[in-house]
Amino acid sequence: xxxxxxxxxxxxxxxxxxxxxxxxxxxxxxxxxxxxxxxxxxxxxxxxxxxxxxxxxxxxxxxxxxxxxxxxxxxxxxxxxxxxxxxxxxxxxxxxxxxxxxxxxxxxxxx
Amino acid sequence: xxxxxxxxxxxxxxxxxxxxxxxxxxxxxxxxxxxxxxxxxxxxxxxxxxxxxxxxxxxxxxxxxxxxxxxxxxxxxxxxxxxxxxxxxxxxxxxxxxxxxxxxxxxxxxxxxxxxxxxxxxxxxxxxxxxxxxxxxxxxxxxxxxxxxxxxxxxxxxxxxxxxxxxxxxxxxxxxxxxxxx
Numbered sequence: 001x002x003x004x005x006x007x008x009x010x011x012x013x014x015x016x017x018x019x020x021x022x023x024x025x026x027x028x029x030x031x032x033x034x035x036x037x038x039x040x041x042x043x044x045x046x047x048x049x050x051x052x053x054x055x056x057x058x059x060x061x062x063x064x065x066x067x068x069x070x071x072x073x074x075x076x077x078x079x080x081x082x083x084x085x086x087x088x089x090x091x092x093x094x095x096x097x098x099x100x101x102x103x104x105x106x107x108x109x110x111x
Numbered sequence: 112x113x114x115x116x117x118x119x120x121x122x123x124x125x126x127x128x129x130x131x132x133x134x135x136x137x138x139x140x141x142x143x144x145x146x147x148x149x150x151x152x153x154x155x156x157x158x159x160x161x162x163x164x165x166x167x168x169x170x171x172x173x174x175x176x177x178x179x180x181x182x183x184x185x186x187x188x189x190x191x192x193x194x195x196x197x198x199x200x201x202x203x204x205x206x207x208x209x210x211x212x213x214x215x216x217x218x219x220x221x222x223x224x225x226x227x228x229x230x231x232x233x234x235x236x237x238x239x240x241x242x243x244x245x246x247x248x249x250x251x252x253x254x255x256x257x258x259x260x261x262x263x264x265x266x267x268x269x270x271x272x273x274x275x276x277x278x279x280x281x282x283x284x285x286x287x288x289x290x291x292x293x
Contacts, residue, residue, distance in 0.1 A: 037206050068158035072156055
């Protein structure tokens with residue numbers, strides 16, 4: 001079988017780990033694929049610990065929570081947030097609209 | 112009428128005339144504002160201040176207003192305004208920087224909010240979408256006028272301008288506004 005490798009500058013590196021600061025018992029680890037085009041760095045996979053007791057369960061809600069409370073540098077497109085416009089389409093296991101999709105029950109997920 | 116306007120414009124403007132130079136001060140003002148916000152490194156996140164502003168506007172300057180809520184709103188929104196001094200922008204990049212954009216938006220919105228609450232507090236009547244439970248009637252004597260507001264930081268100046276009470280032609284008569292009754 002043909003082995004396809006990503007180009008060197010597209011290989012995903014391990015990103016930062018954002019530890020929970022709320023002391024919540026109900027944590028979920030969210031992995032987010034991120035890339036900053038203004039630096040020469042490779043794309044990376046950041047991990048956030050999110051307090052799910054105080055977070056609605058759509059994927060977009062989780063992202064909003066991360067952006068508002070944990071890491072404001074996170075950037076993603078969204079507009080209507082209720083399954084009409086399709087701005088928030090992203091890869092959540094497979095391609096989905098993050099405003100329509102409940103987070104999967106697995107401990108880890110890749111966004 | 113349009114034809115006359117076009118003819119007049121053709122008389123006044125010579126082809127190929129460049130735009131008037133914008134004074135250096137004006138562009139500098141915009142750049143200073145941008146730089147100040149881009150390099151803001153306080154300890155309050157934009158999202159936190161924005162939420163405070165949203166909560167104040169929703170609870171103190173909502174659909175139905177009273178003297179009490181508006182007075183509280185006037186003071187409360189200024190506390191949020193003071194948060195501008197300690198605002199922080201964590202993302203320093205210049206590509207798809209939503210943190211910066213949201214902070215610029217907040218800077219615009221908080222000034223709008225201050226002016227909105229002050230204008231509503233000063234208008235002691237109910238008119239259109241401005242519904243005051245303590246003044247349920249419209250007051251054409253005092254308030255049939257436009258609110259003008261000047262915003263200088265958190266200090267505002269409220270003034271009023273007369274509404275037009277005539278039409279532009281003699282072909283139609285002027286209809287004085289009436290109370291809406293259903």
